[in-house]
Structure formats: C-alpha cells, structure tokens
Amino acid sequence: MSVTLKDVAHAARVSVSTASRALTGTGLTSERTQQRLTRIARELGYRPNPIARGLKTGQSRLVALLVHNLTNASFQVMAEEVQARLKALGYQMLLCIGGDDQQQESDTLTTLVDHRIDGLILVPTGKNGAQLKALAKDVPIVCLVRRDDATDLETVLADDPQGAYLGTRHLIELGHKRIGLIVGRQDTTSGRERLSGYVRALREAGIALDDTLIHAGHFVPETGATGCRKLLDLPRPPSAIFVANHEATLGVLRVTAERNIVIPDNLSLLCYEDMPWFEWHRPAISIVDNGARDLANLAVDRLLQRMDAKGNGKGNGNDGVREYRVGARLVQRDSCRRIDAAISARSGKPKSTPSKLSTKSAKV
Amino acid sequence: MSVTLKDVAHAARVSVSTASRALTGTGLTSERTQQRLTRIARELGYRPNPIARGLKTGQSRLVALLVHNLTNASFQVMAEEVQARLKALGYQMLLCIGGDDQQQESDTLTTLVDHRIDGLILVPTGKNGAQLKALAKDVPIVCLVRRDDATDLETVLADDPQGAYLGTRHLIELGHKRIGLIVGRQDTTSGRERLSGYVRALREAGIALDDTLIHAGHFVPETGATGCRKLLDLPRPPSAIFVANHEATLGVLRVTAERNIVIPDNLSLLCYEDMPWFEWHRPAISIVDNGARDLANLAVDRLLQRMDAKGNGKGNGNDGVREYRVGARLVQRDSCRRIDAAISARSGKPKSTPSKLSTKSAKV
DNA sequence: CGATAGACTGCAAACGATTGCAGAGACGTT
DNA sequence: AACGTCTCTGCAATCGTTTGCAGTCTATCG
Incomplete structure (x- = not known):
C-alpha cells in the first residue's frame, strides 16, 4: 500500500x-x-513504518501518560503540555484514563507494556505497587503528583506541604483564626502533605489545632458538600475554609449557595489547584496553584533522561531514585477577605464590614 | 525479555x-x-506482541481520537466514553490534541497513519480536506461534531439546528422578544446551524430578526466578552442572551459580573453544552445539552462498523456515506426567567418581578 | 606493481507473529 | 488391501526494518 x-x-x-x-x-x-x-x-x-522498526529495535516511539480523569484541570494542562513536549521529540503520546481505580490501572498498564511503550508517566493509584515495580525493570517510569509508596520510583511531586502552608498562612494573615480544612484521603501523599502544611502554619501562628475543623475525604464533590455542612454546623463555625481537595470545591460552593452564605463577606474561601472558570466566577476564587505545567515539564524531563540512560545501556534508567518538588504559589483573587480580629474571636455573624474586595452586602 | x-x-x-x-x-x-x-x-x-502481530496483519489495535482540546467538557466526556468503549473491545485509544489548528491536525494525522491506526474519530478543523480524503482510502474515519465540507466522510453531528431552536423557543416562551445570540464562526457547521435554529424559532414566533442582536465569533472566551458588551450597549439591549458558542460562556459571565448584572433578574442566560460546574454555579446555568455521551457512542458504533466492513474486504469501509444526528435537549436550571410582556416590550430595566426561580433582589 | 588499509556497500539473519501449502496419520469405503 | 477423505500439524515465507559480517572498490604507500 x-x-x-x-x-x-x-x-x-x-x-x-x-x-x-x-x-x-x-x-x-x-x-x-x-x-x-x-x-x-x-x-x-x-x-x-514504526511498527516494523519497532519490531526490530524493540521501541515504539510511544510514551504513555496515565491520569485519573480529564475533569481535573491540572490533568488537562498536564496532558496538553506532555503531548506538546513529546511531539516535538518525535514521540506519540498515549493518553490513558485510569479513573483512580486499581483494576483499571492494572489493566491499562499491561496493555501499555504489551504495546512496548518507550516510557510511562503516571499518576499512581498506589494500589499496584508490585506490578509497577516489575514493569519498571523494562520501562522507564516516572510518577506524577502522587507517590506509590510500595515502589521507589522517581516521582515528581507538587510541593504540597509548602502550598498548604502558604494558603493557610495567607488566611491567618487576613485575620482568620478558625480555618476549616477540607482535604483529600489520608492514605494519599497529597492528602497527608497538605494537612501537614496546614498544621505547620497554624502552629507557627500559635493557633491551637482543632480537629473538628478538619474534614478528610474521597476525591469527589460530595466530600466537599458534607465537609462544608459539617463545618458550618459547628457550634463555632470557621470564618474561612481552605478546600485542599480539588474535587471537593464544587460541593463546597453548592452548600454555601444553598445556605445563602456570601463569599467572602460571610466566609472566606481558598481552593487548591486552578480551574479555568475560577477567575470568572463571582467572586473570583483565590487559589493555591500547584504548578501543573511545571510538573508536567519536569516529569517529561526526568522521563527523557531515564529513557536516554536506558538507551545507552546503562540499566533500565530506573535507578538513582529521587523525588522532585515543584513549587506552589498563591494566586489571590476575590474569595478571601480580611476579617476583624474582634469579630473573628467571636466567630459569630460578622457585621457588614466594607472592604475593597467587595461592596456587596451580606444576605442570609 | x-x-x-x-x-x-x-x-x-x-x-x-x-x-x-x-x-x-x-x-x-x-x-x-x-x-x-x-x-x-x-x-x-x-x-x-502487538507489534509483531501488527507487522504481519497490518493492524495495530490502536484507534485514535483527535479533538481540539481537553478544556471543553464535551470533549472530556467524549474521550472518556470512547476510551471505555474501545477498551472493552480490546483496542487502545490514542487521544490526540489538535488545538483546532490546521498544521497540528495535519502533522498528527500523518503520525497516526504512520502508526497504522485501525480507525480514527476526529473533530476536523475543516482545513485538511484533501489529506483526510486521501487517508480515508486506507483507514476508516468518522468525523465528530463537525463536518469537513471538503470530504464526504461519515459524520456524527449534534442536532444543532434543533438544539438552538429548542433553546430559543424556550426563551421566547418565557416572554423574551429581544434575544441576543452569541454564536460560533459562520464557517463552521455548528456555527451556521445554531444560527439557523435561532432564526427558525424567531420566525415561528413571528418575531422580526434583528441583526444587531447576533454576534458571531471565534471559539474563545473573548468572543463572549466582546459580544456581550456589544449587546448590552445596544440602544435597546436584549432581555436574554443565548450563548451558543460554548467557549464564549466565560466571557459573558465576566462581563455581566463586571457590570453587576444579576442573572436571571436583569438578564436571562442560556448556554450551549454543559460544564460540570454549571449546575453548581449561582445561579445554576440552564443549557442546551448536545448529548456528548451519545455522540461519542454513536461515533464509536459507526467506526466499528466501518472497521468491520474493511476487515471483511468490503472496501475501506468508507462508503455509503451518511450523516447521523444526535438529539439535543433542554436542561432547565436557574439562569432563565419569565419576563413580563409589557416590560420586555420596553426592554428597559425591569422592575423586580418575583419569580419562583429566584428570590434575590435586583441590584444596580 | 602489489599489498593493505579504508570507505562503502550488499547479503542475510534477525525481530515475533501469521498463514498458504503440503505432509502425516486416522478412518471409512469399496 | 488400496485409495480417498478428513483432520491436524509443521515447514517456510512473509510483513518492513535494522545490523553483524563479509565482500568490493579505490587509493595510498612501500
């Protein structure tokens, strides 16, 4: 033909x-x-013909990226970034969706090695450690965003301790003393680390830790909703909520809307990871940016180096294990607001305190 | 190994x-x-080993899906749907991002055929007709969402005329007479068809067409912003805006927010295609759902049949060209509101008319 | 002028599967 | 007993490349 x-x-x-x-x-x-x-x-x-060539050389010029879903904006920009980088280098990206599901991840992994991919970047579920370990013998692998504790794979992580610290400190600087935290499952790296950053900021500010202000849960909007309700129903509800579980944001917004809570007048809201619509939302939502684009780039860099190392016959490229961190930064928009110390102490319904951020009046 | x-x-x-x-x-x-x-x-x-097998059989068990980006929620669900379907059939999905760019599309296409994909579903830019036509000789192809007018490829389309008609009629039924339309470029199928649906609904209702109420533009948020400003600055501004260009939604929201226009009290807003956050937005945004999931499924069905036909030696599977339509439906949420006929005739600032949809009072 | 190195080139064997063709048995029929 | 038929198995070619090895040719040097 x-x-x-x-x-x-x-x-x-x-x-x-x-x-x-x-x-x-x-x-x-x-x-x-x-x-x-x-x-x-x-x-x-x-x-x-890459197939014929692949048969002989054992390479496919295919690099796979395995993420949980495409809904998460971070994954979107990572996918786009990875694709662009790889394409420039003559590789085709195989984008796979694993749904954060152990079985699906496992299946996908075997299919991928069947296809003799030259490299793999994945966000591990953390439940297929053994399989990953075995694969790492054949294929250069880099973990992204999450670590699989059962392996010693090279991993590119967001600096979640730092990001959570930054965010929490920001809220503290605005005068908040009771800060609710909605965070991811504690059996994930990011879940634990974000909690730790929160704790550190509080400790530094000399604010006592209050367990009732912390809600950890699955990565679904529902977590945000239940968490938010729980927090608001507290005898002394928080004056600010830090949603450090990205998927939970929608749930929190729904509950605050249901209860006619005006952000940021009645409640300050800070989220983790950006979404395209956050800056168009009213009020625009302040976030801690985890640097998705940088993460993707670094992951590609690391992977390429490993693939190189393997190509040069220096092992499978999966040694010299290390962990990389990509800095987080705070993006201030309009969903957080300074709170009067006296009021925050009472933590009751604040009087309508004018602020440059908002001229809207409180409802309820 | x-x-x-x-x-x-x-x-x-x-x-x-x-x-x-x-x-x-x-x-x-x-x-x-x-x-x-x-x-x-x-x-x-x-x-x-799929590579060895592929060399002999000329098949790769790879099916590519080429979309413009991952930001568009429709593409997300389509990608997830396609991946799920294909996986169940033993195919790997190759998800590619073309950016609605002629060069990128062209490059990607050649890479894909190099890799001897077994089938291709794509959202065409419409600018590589010749190349697509040539490829169709070798690979079963199905177009999705957009048609490439330079080809006669089988195409699975949303029923945009119907969807736009439905949406416009809904607004008319709510009493709106001056309905602004922000729509996609008129050199795309969907752009033209949505406009036609809008026109038909107006005609049916005996409302005269007003060109100044129509703004067509590129698929970016900025289009929404400029379009929205243009409409609001009209001597007789519309009482409702139908954003039939998905990407423009954010721009419209920004402008309405900037001008402190309260939706739906001062302006009804109806959008095209869903976004996960639309129903959490305040007010929840009513939409015309184009049936992305159904579209994806149908596209896969069609592709499989063509691949089958090809496998059975009946040509390349790219004959018996037809066009399929997937129905649209209206999803009512809280961004559209009934308008008093008398007021709408004046089209001035409406008095705060209570409605079951909203108890918030108008500002400005 | 012959030997030899050096620079290219071609032959043929891989890579791991699929597949047409023919051979080997088993079995039934006459 | 001979023959045909039917069912199963193996040989070997093939897909389009890459690559070790050996061969050819030219030029250079002694």
Whole structure:
C-alpha cells in the first residue's frame, strides 16, 4: 500500500540496507548517496513504518501518560503540555484514563507494556505497587503528583506541604483564626502533605489545632458538600475554609449557595489547584496553584533522561531514585477577605464590614 | 525479555504455527491441543506482541481520537466514553490534541497513519480536506461534531439546528422578544446551524430578526466578552442572551459580573453544552445539552462498523456515506426567567418581578 | 606493481507473529 | 488391501526494518 524502504532502495538502485543506513544516518554512508537517498525518499513520499522498526529495535516511539480523569484541570494542562513536549521529540503520546481505580490501572498498564511503550508517566493509584515495580525493570517510569509508596520510583511531586502552608498562612494573615480544612484521603501523599502544611502554619501562628475543623475525604464533590455542612454546623463555625481537595470545591460552593452564605463577606474561601472558570466566577476564587505545567515539564524531563540512560545501556534508567518538588504559589483573587480580629474571636455573624474586595452586602 | 510464542510452542513441544493457531483460534486445531496451549501460555504468562502481530496483519489495535482540546467538557466526556468503549473491545485509544489548528491536525494525522491506526474519530478543523480524503482510502474515519465540507466522510453531528431552536423557543416562551445570540464562526457547521435554529424559532414566533442582536465569533472566551458588551450597549439591549458558542460562556459571565448584572433578574442566560460546574454555579446555568455521551457512542458504533466492513474486504469501509444526528435537549436550571410582556416590550430595566426561580433582589 | 588499509556497500539473519501449502496419520469405503 | 477423505500439524515465507559480517572498490604507500 504505502511506500516501503525496499521501493526507495530499488528506485535508487541500492540495497535495502544501504537505504536504511543512509536514511537513519547510522553507519558509514557516503555523503553523496545519503543526499541522493533522502531526496528519492522524499520524492516517493516514503515514511518509515514504526511498527516494523519497532519490531526490530524493540521501541515504539510511544510514551504513555496515565491520569485519573480529564475533569481535573491540572490533568488537562498536564496532558496538553506532555503531548506538546513529546511531539516535538518525535514521540506519540498515549493518553490513558485510569479513573483512580486499581483494576483499571492494572489493566491499562499491561496493555501499555504489551504495546512496548518507550516510557510511562503516571499518576499512581498506589494500589499496584508490585506490578509497577516489575514493569519498571523494562520501562522507564516516572510518577506524577502522587507517590506509590510500595515502589521507589522517581516521582515528581507538587510541593504540597509548602502550598498548604502558604494558603493557610495567607488566611491567618487576613485575620482568620478558625480555618476549616477540607482535604483529600489520608492514605494519599497529597492528602497527608497538605494537612501537614496546614498544621505547620497554624502552629507557627500559635493557633491551637482543632480537629473538628478538619474534614478528610474521597476525591469527589460530595466530600466537599458534607465537609462544608459539617463545618458550618459547628457550634463555632470557621470564618474561612481552605478546600485542599480539588474535587471537593464544587460541593463546597453548592452548600454555601444553598445556605445563602456570601463569599467572602460571610466566609472566606481558598481552593487548591486552578480551574479555568475560577477567575470568572463571582467572586473570583483565590487559589493555591500547584504548578501543573511545571510538573508536567519536569516529569517529561526526568522521563527523557531515564529513557536516554536506558538507551545507552546503562540499566533500565530506573535507578538513582529521587523525588522532585515543584513549587506552589498563591494566586489571590476575590474569595478571601480580611476579617476583624474582634469579630473573628467571636466567630459569630460578622457585621457588614466594607472592604475593597467587595461592596456587596451580606444576605442570609 | 518477555515470553514469546516460540517459548510457548517449545514448552508444549509443538511448532510455532500450531501454537499460533491454537491461541488465536483460527484454523483447525484439535480441542485438546488448544486447551493445552492456552493453559501453558497462561502459565508462562505469554502475552502476544502487538507489534509483531501488527507487522504481519497490518493492524495495530490502536484507534485514535483527535479533538481540539481537553478544556471543553464535551470533549472530556467524549474521550472518556470512547476510551471505555474501545477498551472493552480490546483496542487502545490514542487521544490526540489538535488545538483546532490546521498544521497540528495535519502533522498528527500523518503520525497516526504512520502508526497504522485501525480507525480514527476526529473533530476536523475543516482545513485538511484533501489529506483526510486521501487517508480515508486506507483507514476508516468518522468525523465528530463537525463536518469537513471538503470530504464526504461519515459524520456524527449534534442536532444543532434543533438544539438552538429548542433553546430559543424556550426563551421566547418565557416572554423574551429581544434575544441576543452569541454564536460560533459562520464557517463552521455548528456555527451556521445554531444560527439557523435561532432564526427558525424567531420566525415561528413571528418575531422580526434583528441583526444587531447576533454576534458571531471565534471559539474563545473573548468572543463572549466582546459580544456581550456589544449587546448590552445596544440602544435597546436584549432581555436574554443565548450563548451558543460554548467557549464564549466565560466571557459573558465576566462581563455581566463586571457590570453587576444579576442573572436571571436583569438578564436571562442560556448556554450551549454543559460544564460540570454549571449546575453548581449561582445561579445554576440552564443549557442546551448536545448529548456528548451519545455522540461519542454513536461515533464509536459507526467506526466499528466501518472497521468491520474493511476487515471483511468490503472496501475501506468508507462508503455509503451518511450523516447521523444526535438529539439535543433542554436542561432547565436557574439562569432563565419569565419576563413580563409589557416590560420586555420596553426592554428597559425591569422592575423586580418575583419569580419562583429566584428570590434575590435586583441590584444596580 | 602489489599489498593493505579504508570507505562503502550488499547479503542475510534477525525481530515475533501469521498463514498458504503440503505432509502425516486416522478412518471409512469399496 | 488400496485409495480417498478428513483432520491436524509443521515447514517456510512473509510483513518492513535494522545490523553483524563479509565482500568490493579505490587509493595510498612501500
């Protein structure tokens, strides 16, 4: 059907092997034939068959990216970033959706190695450690955003302790003393780390830790809703909520809307990870940006280096294990507001205190 | 490295060909050896090498989905749906991001055929008709959501005329007479068709068409912003805006927020295509749902049939060209509101008319 | 002028599967 | 007993590349 190397060789009256060498640039070929061959190849519209090549070389020029879903904006920008980077290097990205599900992850992984992918970047569920460990012998792997504690794979992490610390400190600086935290499951790296950052900021400010202000849960909007209700129903509800579980944000917004709580007048809201609509939301939602784009780039860098190392016969590229951190930063928008110390102490319904951030009046 | 067919054959003391036949189920093999071989293969952990197989059979078990981006929620659910369906059938999905860019689309397409994909579902930019036409000779292709007018490829479309009609009629039924329309570029199928649905609904209701109420533009938020400003600055501004260009929604929301326009009290807002946060937004945004999930499913169905047809030697599967339509439906939430006929005629600032949809009072 | 190195080139064997063709038994028929 | 038929199995070619090895040719040097 399509033009093969044989056709090119034949047209140029050379052997297939010469054609191969000339076009790939490997081995010794005279300048002249090389140019002649490339010209003829172009004229004929020759495109090397990656399958045939892959069979011989054991490489596929395919790199897989396995994420939980596409709803999460971080995953979106990571996917776009990874695809762009890889494409520039002549790799095709295989984007897979694992749904944060152990079985699905496992299945996908085997399919991927079947297809002889050259590299893998994944957000691990953390439940297939053994399998990952085994795969790492054959394929360069880099973990992204989460660590799989059962393995010692190289991992690119957001600096969650720092991010959570930054966010919490910001709220404290605005005068908040009772800060609710809605955070991810504590059996995940990010869940634990964000909690730790929160704790550190509180401790530094000399604010006593109050367990009732912390709600940890699954990565679904429902977590946000129940968590938010729980917090608001407290005898002394928080004056600010830090939603450090990205998926929970929607739930929190729903509950505050249901109860006609005006943000930021009656409650300050700070979220983790950006969403495109956050800055268009009213009020625009302040966030701690985990640096998704940087994370993706770093992951690609690391992976490439490992693939390189493997190519040069220096093991499978999966040694020299380390952990990389990408800095977080605070993006201030309009959902957090300074609170009067006296009021925050009472933690009751604040009087309508004017602020440059909002001129809307409180409802309820 | 991994277990090959030869290993299995050797372990079972049969030839490679017998092993192949036994495991694939093709050809004549005795029941006994077949069972024995499958057992041994499982014991050895044999997994067929898709690359080697692909080289021989010319198939890759790879199906590509090419979309513009991942930000659009419709594309997200489509991608998830397609991946799920294909996986169940033993195919791997290759998800590619084309950015609605002619060059990128072209590049991606060639890479994909290089990789000998078995099928392709794409949202065409409409600018690579010739290339697509050529590819269609080799690979079964189904277009999704948009048609490429330069080709006669089978296409699965949302029923945009119907959807726009439904949405517009809904607004009319609520008493709106001046309805602004922000719609996509008129050189795209969906742009034209949504406009036509809008026009039909107006005509049916005997409302004169007013060109100044229509703003067509590129698929970016900025279009929404400029369009919205233009509409609001009209001597007689509309009482409702129908944002039939999905990406423009954010821009519209920003402008209405900037101008402190309260939705739906001062302005009704109806959008096209859902976003996860629409129902959590305050007010929850009413939409015309284009049926993304159904679209994806239908596209997969069509593609599979074509791949089948091709497999059976009946041409390349790209004949019997047809166009499929997936119905749209209206999802009423809280962003549209009944308007008093008298007031709408004046089209001035309406008095605060109570409605069951909202008890909030108008500001400004 | 012959030997030898050096620079290219071609042959053929891989890679791991699938598949047409022919051979080997088993069995029934005449 | 001979023959045909039917069922199963193995041989070997093939898909389109890459690559070790050996061969050819030219040029250079002694």
